[in-house]
Amino acid sequence: MSEEKCLVSQKPYLFAHTHMKRVLILLLAGLTLSIAAPLWAQEEGSAIATLSKVEGYVEVFSEAKSKTRRGREGLMLFAGERVNTGKNSKVTVEFRDGSTFRLFRKTDFLIEEGIEQQTRERSFKYQLSMKLGSLHGRMKRGMQRTRLRTPTAIVGVKGTTVRITETSKGQATIGLSEGKIEVTNAVSSIELKAGQWLPEIGRTDELDEKISKLPNLLFLKTEEYELDFSDKHSKQLFISIQMEDSQSGKMTKRTGPVRLESEYYSIKMPNQVFLDAEGFIRFPIEIDPPRMDDPEFNGLIQIRANMDDIGFDDVGEGMMVLRVVNGQRKRSLFIDPKNDRIEKR
DSSP: OOHHHHHHHHHHHHHHHHHHHHHHHHHHHHHHHHHHHHHHHHHHTTTEEEEEEEEEEEEHHHHHHHTEEOOOOEEOOOTTEEEEEEEEEEEEEEEESSSSSEEEEOOOOEEEEEEESSSSEEEEEEEEEEEEEEEEEOOTTTTEEEEEEEESSSEESSOOEEEEEEEEEEEEEEEEESEEOOOOOOOOEEEEEEEEEEEOTTTSSSGGTTOOOOSSEEEEOOOEEEEEEEHHHOOOEEEEEEETTTTTTOOEEEEEEEEEOOSSSSEEEOOOOETTTEEEEEEEEOOOOOTTSSSSSOEEEEEEEEESTOOOOOOOOOOEEEESSSOOOOEEEEEETTTTEEOOO
């Protein structure tokens, strides 16, 4: 075979070989991108909390990226990020399980770690710290375990409503409205129960000598506690809130802002009201009938009230429960003996 014929016969091979090399390079590039994309997506999707109810100037600092962002409504938060509130600022940190921390002015709050645990029931584990400032926390019952560190103490919380303040003097104040928590400092550890508080504790204080009853609480009342929605019309109620001495029941004359909260989806009420000089406020709310197709509604409407500022760790949260009657869709049991099945309809 001549040299010219040999070269001609090798051209298809050379072309195929070159083409295969290009394809291989493209495949490797695509594989690299396909690997990098999920990592990027995972990083972007690993937000464990968001900001809400932002008031005033709030900063979010990422220690990993050495980057500061301005706090705004809906801003996603990641592990390792620090939230700082200004001197006239407040913000709520909402975690994925529904737990919330309301940060008051001049608070330094760090999300050290947040893990969604792969158990039979969805659960979360949070590691948090507060270097300075004051907060009100409400943790979802049965869904999470939270550990919050301050320079003075370590607080283990689970399904509770708690207020914590850490001062620049190295003292912490902890008040508990609901549930129970474990508080540990350098020399002792105790279990704090609902209605108790630890005022101005230090790192070396014997905690069992500091524990006492919360001095004050918010008392909520209305004229009607059972709501009949059989006429399908909204109901207007007047709610009264009075700050009271927890032992004597007498009014506590202190003014201040009160934040109102409810998980019921059809209620119209102000987000915040102010106690007058007598520690009292009365205001209207409007409640719409529950959705007829809502299988999760249990017939109870909870309204919570808590002091929305620093300096109120001695005031327990108030709660009122309203009961809905004749407002839910009537259900019946459908029995299918052939298939051995019972259904709610």
